Amino acid sequence: MHRFYVETPVDSDKAYLAGSEAHHLIHVLRASVGMEVVLIDGSGNEFDARVLHIERRSVELEVITRHAIDRELSFPFTLGVTLPKGDRQRWLVEKAVELGVHTLVPLQTEHSVLAPTPTSLARLRKVVIESSKQCGRNQFMHIDTPQSLETFQQRPTQESLQIVAHPTSGIPVSSIGDLRSSTLVDGLPVFAAVGPEGGFSDQEFEDFQRASWQAVSMGRRILRIETAAISLVAALTLR
Amino acid sequence: MHRFYVETPVDSDKAYLAGSEAHHLIHVLRASVGMEVVLIDGSGNEFDARVLHIERRSVELEVITRHAIDRELSFPFTLGVTLPKGDRQRWLVEKAVELGVHTLVPLQTEHSVLAPTPTSLARLRKVVIESSKQCGRNQFMHIDTPQSLETFQQRPTQESLQIVAHPTSGIPVSSIGDLRSSTLVDGLPVFAAVGPEGGFSDQEFEDFQRASWQAVSMGRRILRIETAAISLVAALTLR
Known part of the structure; x- marks a missing residue:
């Protein structure tokens, strides 16, 4: 229909x-x-x-x-990501909607490719609606205003799982389940952060660790921003 | 460089x-x-x-x-998928390369959207090279000739893990790890099958089950072909 x-x-x-x-x-x-x-x-x-x-x-x-048909995830998922350019940006938003991301936060980082404008954000919000129509989702993913990494790192205020993608080191994504079940009740918020292709800077990564974010490994290859983001979301939500 | x-x-x-x-x-x-x-x-x-x-x-x-730099997965991963159209097809191949898929097999199914032509396959093989240059991969993903579902279902000949994505039922992807460790030695081949947006037909799905493929659930939303494929690959390989 x-x-x-x-x-x-x-x-x-x-x-x-x-x-x-x-x-x-x-x-x-x-x-x-x-x-x-x-x-x-x-x-x-x-x-x-x-x-x-x-x-x-x-x-x-x-x-x-x-x-009242609920096609949402069983826990609120917030994805902070440095937005890639052009089509890749549109694609990332579409896939995040399909996979059930609750809130997408464009991150401003040292190596960010570009700062989203009000126009580009409005365009992305249209993608959210189109994708929701297509995938059967009845609640729209929220696209937040762009945020500094510092603000985003401090965003989790209650007990939650906080994951930062790291190109070359960290625990495998498959261990997240163990981490989660050993420390958290299911249903608590999950935050994930994905940096630009050059990765977060050393300083930024240290700040994540100081703010108690858990680094997870993204494999041996250099993933494009949107691949890393969608892969991480998929691995954390298909459960 | x-x-x-x-x-x-x-x-x-x-x-x-x-x-x-x-x-x-x-x-x-x-x-x-x-x-x-x-x-x-x-x-x-x-x-x-x-x-x-x-x-x-x-x-x-x-x-x-x-x-001799090895950026391959620790096990051979074969992805059988009904190719989506246009840009989505290109994108799926690019992401499969980034995530380390070894062989991509275009599947011919009842609800397939289109049969790939030699020209479109040649174009996709160029995408493999471009993506390999970009992601640091030194072995090229093989794109096989299009296959009937029956041929693909019988393809695993040795001990392996055989997963078929099912939109609405099946075990969660997170249980695959348990399944794998309880029945298989790491390093054995993994086969994954992803159908068109209408899903595999009932008959096709039954055939998968008869050929000992394990159904995994893809969540509550309707995923586009390329989203389902890449999500499944990510969830099975980021480990």
């Missing part, structure tokens, strides 16, 4: 699509009155709805049923 | 770059005589080399030292 994003939270028996969502429904899918679709509003619910009325640039729908 | 691919195996103290590799060295990096680079030929070695002579479309180099 096709999924559409409604900007205004659905809280009555009517909903409206406008802009590109309406365009897609009207012109790509050639909707007719009575057609059934699924609406999401990022609230965690999805809604069965039926097309009531089609205008040139908007669609009115009747909301039939609300489903 | 910049890495260049030499098509002819390096077995003397001279090596030659031509085509796009020569172009890159001459025109992008503006090479001059004496400049040092690293050569790879896919043999598992890398070679320090020095520019001897620059022609318009080719470069002669002196091979200084051979290094």
Whole structure:
């Protein structure tokens, strides 16, 4: 069933699509009155709805049923990452959504490739919506404002698992489970940090260790930022 | 240090770059005589080399030292996957190289999106070389000819771990380690199979189970082909 994003939270028996969502429904899918679709509003619910009325640039729908369907991870996952460039950035966000990341924090580091602009962040938030429609997620991944590494390192305030990817040393990802079960209750927050391709600077890495982040090894090859980030997320969440 | 691919195996103290590799060295990096680079030929070695002579479309180099640097996984990993379309296909191959996959087998399944052509396979083999240059890998991932699912399912002939990704059921990936250590010696081959977005058909999935493949769960969301494949590879190899 096709999924559409409604900007205004659905809280009555009517909903409206406008802009590109309406365009897609009207012109790509050639909707007719009575057609059934699924609406999401990022609230965690999805809604069965039926097309009531089609205008040139908007669609009115009747909301039939609300489903509170939880496709989230069983623990909140925050990924801090230096954003790569262009397509790779878009791709990283798409995959993070698919894998259930709760919050993505763009990190400003010594070797960062670029500082995200408000425009690029807005573009990435659109990717979040597109990807959520596609993968069946009903809560949107939050993309935070860019943060200094210092701020991010101090972000975990309660008991949590804090993992920093290190290209060449650290425990294998497979040991994280042991670490987790020996020290933590399941459901507690997980924070992961992935640096730029040159890695975090020595000073930055020391700061992580001083702030009690656990280094994990990323294998023998040089992973691109988005590969390291998605690999780490996958290894920590497919459990 | 910049890495260049030499098509002819390096077995003397001279090596030659031509085509796009020569172009890159001459025109992008503006090479001059004496400049040092690293050569790879896919043999598992890398070679320090020095520019001897620059022609318009080719470069002669002196091979200084051979290094047998192993950046492979500690076990052979074969990934069977229904190739997604366009950029996603390229991306999947790039990431599989970075993560150390030994052999990628394009699978022909009931719900396959497309059959790879000799041209598209040739293009993907170029991606393997580019990605190997970038990630420091000295042995090239092998891209096999497309195979029927039946052939692939019967491919493991010796003791091995055989994993099939299943969107909605199966053991968590985190249990694979236990499975592995309880039944297998480390270093034995791992085979993984990832189906199209609609999943393997019921019949195909049954065939996997009959051929003793273990189903693993891929979480609550619908993962795109390339996300499922790379996530599974990451979860099985970052150990």
